[in-house]
Amino acid sequence: VSLMVLWIALVAEWLNVVLKWFLFGERPYWWIHESGLSEREQLPLRQFPATCETGPGDPSGHCMILGAALWPIVTALSKAMSRYTRSRLLRLIPFLLYILLLVAMGLSRIFVLAHFPHQVISGSLAGMALGWGLQRWPPNFLKVRFFLLTALGLLLSALALHGLATAAGLDLDW
Template sequence: MDALHTAGIRFAEALQSGPPWLEKFWISVTSLADPKSIFTVCFPLAYFLDRKVGVSVLWIGLVSEWLNVVLKWFLFGERPFWWVHESGLATKELVMLRQFPVSCETGPGSPSGHCMITGAALWPLVTALTALASRHSRSLVVNLTPFGAYTLLQLAVGLSRVFVLAHFPHQVVGGILAGAALGWGLQARTPATCTSGFFMATALALLLSSLALHSLVIAAGIDIDWSIRLATKWCSDPSWLRLDTRPFASICRDTGSALGLGLAAGFPLHRGEPLDPRQRVAGAVLALVAIQGLHRLLQPTDATLWYGTSFLKYAAGPWLVASLLPWLVLSLRPPTGLPPRRVGVPTVSRLVLHPPSWLCP
């Protein structure tokens, strides 16, 4: 394993010795492909492209991220920015490596979450775009463009993770393969139900199983937080250490998002009417602004309060996107051919009798 890690360090050195302008490119790619973007950018955009695709993106994203955390807990993957020191390689040989603000991830390194979660969650979106292209063109190039872009994106994300010393190449490859397999396998298994019970139960199950696994590993005498200790020890700048890179930050994101889907199912504010193209664009813009504004609210510095606030933000996001904003768009600009809707809070009968169409296909 040391030989594999050493080869990865040399590969990272080669990437960092490239043209200076590439540095900003790699850092931008790794920042944009952060798993948080699936919940705050990709889901809102996909939802207003197609409701079922949007829910599938969010569902696969939260399931794959939870699985990624579990795999990291049990695979004990090193990260380059601390391994190069802990292994003694930096004292034995000349190693020309630099850290960046995005380098100091605090969770274990295997497999790459950026590659695995992004690859899995984008799979239904890429499949939908491929189907759309095939309906409008017989050109093989056009039909293969979505999957070609997906492949290039995964390659760029993987290289960016090696460049910033967050992952070794074999961890990136494992993340890419796992992400594609999960996306393909889970796409047809996105749950469709008329009640919120399933999503609520999923949120509870994800949270309790994570706490149980964490407790069992600790009871077995294993230091499950070893990666946080090493990241704190070897990060060049303490301000680069972020709570949102810890495993339990991902658990809060996943359980909150599952609860948010349950809230959207249990408290819908519209009948699931189709949106015209202008309404879709307006809804997507409003969703991005609302979600970004929500997540830019200041977080408390206390770790427990930080986790709680993060959970609430990710629970609110799906309800905003799947319930409040579509109702608002329809209220402000009713679809052509339908009588004007009364602007106001829907009655209880609407909430109960008319759940969103994506929950009752």
């Protein structure tokens, strides 16, 4: 399970960076000032250290990586529970805790004005889908060479995408 968590987290982090480049999601703390709303009426905003994130916000990386990386743990716990009980409710407890953690993470990101609600939802759903999808190909039987080549491939593809987008006139470092 631990290898699966690392594998899924690696792919989730790469996908999150690529999605942020092309979705260009604004962040609430900065948007509220740029929208002009703060000039018309005084809005009491508190800035937190996490509010100072300057990159795009869609999808939420915290929610996406948490949703993806916890998926194999949750399914392993649910499988282990099924050995000890026939109760569907007890086997669902790991999934209920999983959803509760995702909701807590999402609410905290919204609270510190790091994300809009739709960014948290898209990150959570993408993470769930990625965790579910990648779990079908467990990396347990793969050799270290595969992981090194995959990591290199992800790095080079990210650099290539960044270069192509920059050449096309997109400012990914806004």
